[in-house]
Amino acid sequence: MTDALLELNGVVAGYGDTHIIRNVSLKVSKGERLAIVGRNGVGKTTMLATVMGQTRQHAGSIKLRGVPIDGLQAHERARRGIGIVPQTRDIFPSLSVEENLIAGMRNGSTLDEAYDLFPRLKERRFNGGHQLSGGEQQMLSIARALLGGPEIILLDEPLEGLAPVICEMLMGVFGDLADKGCTVVLVEQHIGPALSFADRVVALDQGRIVFEEKTAKLANNRAELERYIGLSAT
Numbered sequence: 001m002t003d004a005l006l007e008l009n010g011v012v013a014g015y016g017d018t019h020i021i022r023n024v025s026l027k028v029s030k031g032e033r034l035a036i037v038g039r040n041g042v043g044k045t046t047m048l049a050t051v052m053g054q055t056r057q058h059a060g061s062i063k064l065r066g067v068p069i070d071g072l073q074a075h076e077r078a079r080r081g082i083g084i085v086p087q088t089r090d091i092f093p094s095l096s097v098e099e100n101l102i103a104g105m106r107n108g109s110t111l112d113e114a115y116d117l118f119p120r121l122k123e124r125r126f127n128g129g130h131q132l133s134g135g136e137q138q139m140l141s142i143a144r145a146l147l148g149g150p151e152i153i154l155l156d157e158p159l160e161g162l163a164p165v166i167c168e169m170l171m172g173v174f175g176d177l178a179d180k181g182c183t184v185v186l187v188e189q190h191i192g193p194a195l196s197f198a199d200r201v202v203a204l205d206q207g208r209i210v211f212e213e214k215t216a217k218l219a220n221n222r223a224e225l226e227r228y229i230g231l232s233a234t
């Protein structure tokens, strides 16, 4: 038995024969808010994709609630409770907002859940995905993932390219989700919001975890974290 909701042990993964994720071991507890940070190209997206079963896993194991999920297809992992909001958002441009949402529905979820969360999507429900602003597309991608009823949600740079007011609103939504017991893994370049949101931060460099700390205890080693991410943590 394990108290980790998600557990990676010695995971090596990449695309084809390449090794991008190198010997990563990480436990994520139920209800935890985890931030994953790191410079461009260090493997953050690949790590989330590996959890989702979208890369080639060369070694190690991934468990959800103590049960190995290695070898499962992405849709099977989704059915077991892992949701992802990819950096590319991956909405269907030719479908309406409502059709995009219906594509993500599972477990008796309703459209109203999405519309209560993002009233803007209700106003735009008959518009095509391609007609949405960047912020609306991100709302749609998040709402669609949530309609799958995930127990853990992986968010890949959800604030990228969005106006500050939208970023603030989305961070509020992620906070509410976590307060309701959903485990949230947030990959973020905006280190300030990531650290205010998270209970724990992990930094990646060249596919390895090089730093791990509870955010409440960061005061003493924040400079070390900043060295790894190469950004001012503001």
Ligand SMILES: Nc1ncnc2c1ncn2[C@@H]1O[C@H](COP(=O)(O)OP(=O)(O)OP(=O)(O)O)[C@@H](O)[C@H]1O
Pocket: 015, 020, 038, 039, 040, 041, 042, 043, 044, 045, 046, 047, 087
């Ligand atoms: N589909 C792919 N096929 C082959 N290599 C890939 C693929 N996607 C990413 N890579 C490579 O994997 C490495 C890690 O990329 P990844 O996107 O995981 O990094 P990241 O930390 O998320 O970067 P960013 O912050 O820019 O999104 C990079 O060298 C990238 O070129």
